[in-house]
Amino acid sequence: MKRHPQIAAEFIRDEQRTDWHNKAVYNFRLKRDAMVKTKPEWEELRQLASDIKDNVLANLDTYLEQFEAAAIANGVKVHWAEDALEHNNMVHQILQQHNIKLVVKSKSMLTEECALNEYLEEKGIEIIDTDLGERIIQMRQEPPSHIVAPAIHIKREEVGDLFREKLNTETDNNDPTYLTRAARKHLREKFLNAQAGITGVNFAVAENGGIVIVTNEGNADMGVNIPPLQIHCMGIEKIIPRWKDLSIFTRLLAPSASGQPISIYTSHYFKPKPGGEMHIVLVDNGRSAHLGRADYRSSLKCIRCSACFNTCPVYRRSGGYSYHTSIAGPIGSILMPNRSLSENADLPFASSLCGSCSDVCPVKINIHEQLYKWRQEIHEKGFTPGFKKRILKSAGKVLADPKKLNRMGKWAGKAIKVLPRFLLYNSLNAWGKNRELPIPPKQTFSEWYQQNRKHE
Amino acid sequence: MSKQNILTSIKSAKPSTSAQLPNIPPFNPLKGDLIEIFINQISANAATVILLNQEQSLLDLITQKFPTTKTILSFIPEIASTFQLSEIDHPKQLNNLDLAILPGEVAVADNGAIWVSGNAFMPRVTPYITQQLVIIINRKNIVSHMDQAYEQINLTGLGFGVFISGPSKTADIEQALVIGAQGPLGLTVIIK
Numbered sequence A: 001m002k003r004h005p006q007i008a009a010e011f012i013r014d015e016q017r018t019d020w021h022n023k024a025v026y027n028f029r030l031k032r033d034a035m036v037k038t039k040p041e042w043e044e045l046r047q048l049a050s051d052i053k054d055n056v057l058a059n060l061d062t063y064l065e066q067f068e069a070a071a072i073a074n075g076v077k078v079h080w081a082e083d084a085l086e087h088n089n090m091v092h093q094i095l096q097q098h099n100i101k102l103v104v105k106s107k108s109m110l111t112e113e114c115a116l117n118e119y120l121e122e123k124g125i126e127i128i129d130t131d132l133g134e135r136i137i138q139m140r141q142e143p144p145s146h147i148v149a150p151a152i153h154i155k156r157e158e159v160g161d162l163f164r165e166k167l168n169t170e171t172d173n174n175d176p177t178y179l180t181r182a183a184r185k186h187l188r189e190k191f192l193n194a195q196a197g198i199t200g201v202n203f204a205v206a207e208n209g210g211i212v213i214v215t216n217e218g219n220a221d222m223g224v225n226i227p228p229l230q231i232h233c234m235g236i237e238k239i240i241p242r243w244k245d246l247s248i249f250t251r252l253l254a255p256s257a258s259g260q261p262i263s264i265y266t267s268h269y270f271k272p273k274p275g276g277e278m279h280i281v282l283v284d285n286g287r288s289a290h291l292g293r294a295d296y297r298s299s300l301k302c303i304r305c306s307a308c309f310n311t312c313p314v315y316r317r318s319g320g321y322s323y324h325t326s327i328a329g330p331i332g333s334i335l336m337p338n339r340s341l342s343e344n345a346d347l348p349f350a351s352s353l354c355g356s357c358s359d360v361c362p363v364k365i366n367i368h369e370q371l372y373k374w375r376q377e378i379h380e381k382g383f384t385p386g387f388k389k390r391i392l393k394s395a396g397k398v399l400a401d402p403k404k405l406n407r408m409g410k411w412a413g414k415a416i417k418v419l420p421r422f423l424l425y426n427s428l429n430a431w432g433k434n435r436e437l438p439i440p441p442k443q444t445f446s447e448w449y450q451q452n453r454k455h456e
Numbered sequence B: 001m002s003k004q005n006i007l008t009s010i011k012s013a014k015p016s017t018s019a020q021l022p023n024i025p026p027f028n029p030l031k032g033d034l035i036e037i038f039i040n041q042i043s044a045n046a047a048t049v050i051l052l053n054q055e056q057s058l059l060d061l062i063t064q065k066f067p068t069t070k071t072i073l074s075f076i077p078e079i080a081s082t083f084q085l086s087e088i089d090h091p092k093q094l095n096n097l098d099l100a101i102l103p104g105e106v107a108v109a110d111n112g113a114i115w116v117s118g119n120a121f122m123p124r125v126t127p128y129i130t131q132q133l134v135i136i137i138n139r140k141n142i143v144s145h146m147d148q149a150y151e152q153i154n155l156t157g158l159g160f161g162v163f164i165s166g167p168s169k170t171a172d173i174e175q176a177l178v179i180g181a182q183g184p185l186g187l188t189v190i191i192k
């Protein structure tokens, strides 16, 4: 299996595209910053959200039972699934009982994590993703590369080509409005004929059994409100205690994600529609195990806003696929090693540890510290990826010896100036890949210090 | 069975010290005219806002604004629907709906969101499937922040409700903003 460094190396080979991707993703960060600046209570909101989520994690079992009881009282059918397979099985059973052949689904990272689409397709059920970005990647038979903007890595010309092939759109017309209208027509037909709608869940309220789904396109609501049957799949950590807690999270989510004050639709479902059926599937799939790891537990507070992706210099220049998991980016690099350390030991190293992720996180997860913690644990357990091992060994020797470090610093400063390019930008120097090395200062810091101290 | 396993597993994994659930303090009301702030926010999402003046009737306004509209489904007393809901036996028959008119319960100046409550008569797909959506709100029901809005919502017997802050939109193709994704192509907000 290819690891982050290899996949990232392939990604950055196309320099123009890397730049384009970097700018496209960073644009979200800029919009976020502009919006946040208009909110004087921003830090207070973050603290409240963080405290509420801490309380949730400390009482998760109680809140889940409270939620279940309230939802059942509302006439909702609640199911519990320990892992992905049980979840997929359950959803399939519900669909089978109603003899369903066509399902529409809105964006849900959980069903992505469980590979629900593949499972249902194998059983002969057609499942259509209805978020425009998701429909695009579904047609291309690709996974999402970003949790909020799944098709961020695709250019308009490529969407144009795809729609010409699949939806018979006009030659050479790559206008986003034109292409969106074509998709709208195509998806309308699916919405009208679907026999069930599946969605993810952004928040679930323990005290009244309601669930909240946030979209801009209205696709989740088109999906669940035409057919009688609606199914909502959620990770157990999506619970929040009180109705009024929503007033905090709805003020943080959209600004953090895309710099909008709020998404277009924040829909709240409590009861099945008259004559309909509403199911909620609560999924563990490794979450309770993750809760037991004190160092990483707070990453379960994540509300999947993607702010940490958009600010991450590594994600922006290596693309979502380089993380080879359903959730990429800084937060994915904490969550995924919990699933399988041997398969995901490379991910905590896909970070510069600059800490920008922790600064933007609306629920105040100490993301970069947890990544650093994983690195130590990975090293202790002997999972350190091969390429890092070699670097760390020699770095260890140098860093442990101040004299050596001094000599190396001086040497490196001079070397950058005098060495030929082929020696600096070769395959052994990862920092020389697709980036220019900085112009070295005339002196090392200790040289400067020695010299200037004398003047005191 | 799975339920018990999950709960047992959480019990043994969760932190032993219980973090307190914080009180949510009342946030300072926005400075300035709430109606104006609200209009600015929701207009930024490509909604059209009309302030109804005293001489004008809602009916006149709607006829003026949507002169060629054929099918209307209205849930406000001043305006009649062009068909009976009893003629509909599946929500998908609303696919040709040109205009839906709904009452908004409370509106939030800070972000331009309007709460619309579902009711037993309205097919839930109405605000999403219609080509054009009109929401009528009372200027007295515009609040500063989300916490006030959530507090005002009447939850008794409620099956479904939604905050709407504009016409449906997407930016999934190269982040180019397109108004009118899977839901309405336009939203008009009338403030009484």
Ligand code: SF4
Pocket (backbone or CB within 6 Å): A256, A301, A302, A303, A304, A305, A306, A307, A308, A309, A331, A357, A360, A361, A362, A363, A364, A365, A367
């Ligand atoms: S970790 Fe924080 S910033 Fe990253 S997606 Fe989750 S909530 Fe957003």
